[in-house]
Amino acid sequence: MSQLLPSALVNAIDEFGRLPGVGDRTAERYAYFLLRADPRTSQKLAETISKLHSGVKFCPKTFALIDADEDVSILYSDPSRDKSIVAVVEEPLDIIALERTGQFNGTYHVLGGAISPIDGVGPEQLHIPELIERLTNDNVQEVIIATNASVEGESTALFLQRHILEAGIDIKLTRLARGIPVGVDLEYAGQITLTHALEGRRAF
Amino acid sequence: MSQLLPSALVNAIDEFGRLPGVGDRTAERYAYFLLRADPRTSQKLAETISKLHSGVKFCPKTFALIDADEDVSILYSDPSRDKSIVAVVEEPLDIIALERTGQFNGTYHVLGGAISPIDGVGPEQLHIPELIERLTNDNVQEVIIATNASVEGESTALFLQRHILEAGIDIKLTRLARGIPVGVDLEYAGQITLTHALEGRRAF
Numbered sequence: 001m002s003q004l005l006p007s008a009l010v011n012a013i014d015e016f017g018r019l020p021g022v023g024d025r026t027a028e029r030y031a032y033f034l035l036r037a038d039p040r041t042s043q044k045l046a047e048t049i050s051k052l053h054s055g056v057k058f059c060p061k062t063f064a065l066i067d068a069d070e071d072v073s074i075l076y077s078d079p080s081r082d083k084s085i086v087a088v089v090e091e092p093l094d095i096i097a098l099e100r101t102g103q104f105n106g107t108y109h110v111l112g113g114a115i116s117p118i119d120g121v122g123p124e125q126l127h128i129p130e131l132i133e134r135l136t137n138d139n140v141q142e143v144i145i146a147t148n149a150s151v152e153g154e155s156t157a158l159f160l161q162r163h164i165l166e167a168g169i170d171i172k173l174t175r176l177a178r179g180i181p182v183g184v185d186l187e188y189a190g191q192i193t194l195t196h197a198l199e200g201r202r203a204f
Numbered sequence: 205m206s207q208l209l210p211s212a213l214v215n216a217i218d219e220f221g222r223l224p225g226v227g228d229r230t231a232e233r234y235a236y237f238l239l240r241a242d243p244r245t246s247q248k249l250a251e252t253i254s255k256l257h258s259g260v261k262f263c264p265k266t267f268a269l270i271d272a273d274e275d276v277s278i279l280y281s282d283p284s285r286d287k288s289i290v291a292v293v294e295e296p297l298d299i300i301a302l303e304r305t306g307q308f309n310g311t312y313h314v315l316g317g318a319i320s321p322i323d324g325v326g327p328e329q330l331h332i333p334e335l336i337e338r339l340t341n342d343n344v345q346e347v348i349i350a351t352n353a354s355v356e357g358e359s360t361a362l363f364l365q366r367h368i369l370e371a372g373i374d375i376k377l378t379r380l381a382r383g384i385p386v387g388v389d390l391e392y393a394g395q396i397t398l399t400h401a402l403e404g405r406r407a408f
Binding site for chain 2: 004005006007008009011012014015016018019020021026028029030031032033034035037039041042043044045046047048049050051052053054055056057065066067068070074075091092093095096099
């Protein structure tokens with residue numbers, strides 16, 4: 001079928017199809033949209049994509065994504081951030097989600113994933129040694145484990161808890177509350193969510 | 205929030221966000237996926253996008269998308285295609301959908317959209333004069349109007365029917381059957397679809 005379309009279009013559709021969750025139809029839609037739009041739209045997109053890798057690096061301390069010309073994440077270097085509290089997240093974009101709440105003034109530590117035997121990700125592939133180092137060097141008082149509420153996130157949280165205990169680090173270890181999300185009716189909340197909500201119930 | 209992310213990443217997210225149906229979260233996902241993937245994935249995507257406009261043009265006869273170095277669509281120039289039947293479609297990608305059926309051996313004519321007063325698209329913006337010219341010059345016997353089953357597609361079909369009649373062209377004018385799509389239960393088919401299915405009922 002593809003020889004029916006110009007090869008430049010087929011190539012773009014193929015490459016768009018590599019993006020996560022993008023099937024043939026969506027890739028066609030993207031490519032065709034660009035083709036109909038002002039050529040500057042495609043040029044701009046192509047440019048930003050090609051500059052992505054060279055413009056971004058990982059913070060050597062927190063493993064957040066930072067500008068290639070920065071030394072360390074501003075969320076770490078900023079003197080107004082409380083270095084004694086560290087929120088441990090799976091991925092760099094999780095930081096954005098937490099920052100959007102405006103309720104956290106500590107620092108972050110990105111693991112770079114979650115433990116997932118199926119995907120071949122073990123603890124040794126995560127930035128756990130660097131976390132342990134920070135806990136001892138930065139005089140950290142509390143670690144908030146903010147991994148996802150998935151099986152992998154849970155395993156990772158439990159692993160970290162055990163690992164920090166075994167390392168003999170005396171620290172306050174907390175994790176995000178699990179319960180009913182805002183706007184969800186009880187009947188749709190799901191059994192496990194409700195179990196968590198019951199277990200974690202609080203006095204008024 | 206965006207100053208929390210490296211500007212190269214923010215730029216890519218912004219540009220991805222211009223694609224149709226791509227919101228903030230999806231754009232973030234695309235950009236972050238590329239960042240984690242082999243740099244060649246981004247380079248390849250960037251390259252194909254930047255070559256999109258220069259590698260593609262419209263067929264001057266059928267307005268299908270063709271390679272920039274081709275003269276006319278192979279679906280028109282191919283001597284095995286029946287030039288006496290023309291399927292009129294709204295967009296170039298509709299051709300692919302029809303070709304996938306393997307049931308059509310005529311030629312195509314792309315209108316370049318559908319009549320939509322709300323979007324400011326009138327018949328004068330569509331490739332209708334070129335269609336009329338083909339009907340007379342190519343000795344066309346049948347025109348299959350294959351516009352979408354939307355309000356705009358219907359209006360365009362009716363406009364074309366009237367326009368061809370008024371031009372005094374004596375030709376067989378047909379349109380795609382409307383009815384119940386394969387795999388859909390009657391109770392979910394919708395009132396208008398069922399009305400079409402009843403009107404278009406056929407003997408066994």
